[in-house]
Amino acid sequence: MLLRAILMLCAFSALGGCAFGQKVDYRESTTYLSARSDIPIEVNVIDERPYVVSGSKNPTYVGTLRALYYNPFNVNTLTGDPLSFDLKEAIRRSLAKSSIAAPAAYSTTNANPGQKLLMLKLREWKSDTYMRTRFDYDITASVLDENGKELATKSTKGSGAIKNFLTAGSDALSVVLNSDEIVAAISSTPKQEAPAAPVAFKSTTSYDDCMRRIAKITDPALRVSSMSMCDTAK
Structure with missing residues (x-):
């Protein structure tokens, strides 16, 4: 039984989290973006997970680790910040890798003048670990202009066994952020002055x-x- 417990903890550690601290750093779930833009893209993330909205789980909750007798223990963010904060940082870092300025946004309805707002809504984002780890997600990315007009939206959801928390997070974000709709809405080219x-x-x-x-x-x-x-x- 002790060996089984040790193996479970080691498996959890291999997934990208701290076994004994039960933490995951989703700020590292960055992804390569094909979008290119010369204007800033503001980023905001809204946590609409029902158990967070109801208050039964903290905004830092990212999953459940089950012990020997299936006893559940909460897995939280490594930073101690809400998951929405960590995913916002992951998206900002992804945009920065593509040389796109990505200031954090506080608005959920429109971008600042001359900018665009990339907003991610979380309806589900959690893992469940016992002998293996399942990752469930349900997210929607939208791009809004300064007038609040929705330029594009893309949703995705899934559930399945994973081997690494951070890679699973990156893959989920990539599905929406690299969709044709979102890339086209984000992308812009520098204005060419007439000779x-x-x-x-x-x-x-x-x-x-x-x-x-x-x-x-x-x-x-x-x-x-x-x-x-x-x-x-x-």
Whole structure:
């Protein structure tokens, strides 16, 4: 029986949590994002898990570890912060890996001017460990603009055996964050300024005056292309 207990604790440790402290750090559940954006993407996470909303479980709850006689023990966040905080940080780190500025948001209805809001809702997110670990999740990602208009939404849910808490979290987040809908809503490209038109000079301008004006052009490419305008100068 003692050996069985030790094996269970070792298995829990291998899953990415602390066996004796019963903690999981979901801040590390980052994922590669294919989205690209030159504007900041604000991030917020809302915990709508029914047992958290009702108060039967703390917002730090992330799962259950069952002992020898199936006695349940709560598994909580390593940080001591609500799970929503840790997942918000995981998403922000994922965006940062793609060079996207990702300030934490406090609004759930709209983004700040000139930005977009990426919001994740948790309806389920927990593990259950006895001889093996099952991970259940039900999440929805949405992108809102500064006026509160929903630009895209994507939901996913699943339940099954896992080998690593952090990898399972990353995979769940990736399904929604890398969906075509969310990527398209997040992505933007830098605005391209229209090339300046070549400087035109009157034919009455002397060649020397013309070249002096050309020399004042700071853009090298524009300066070279404008030199031909002096050919007609006297």
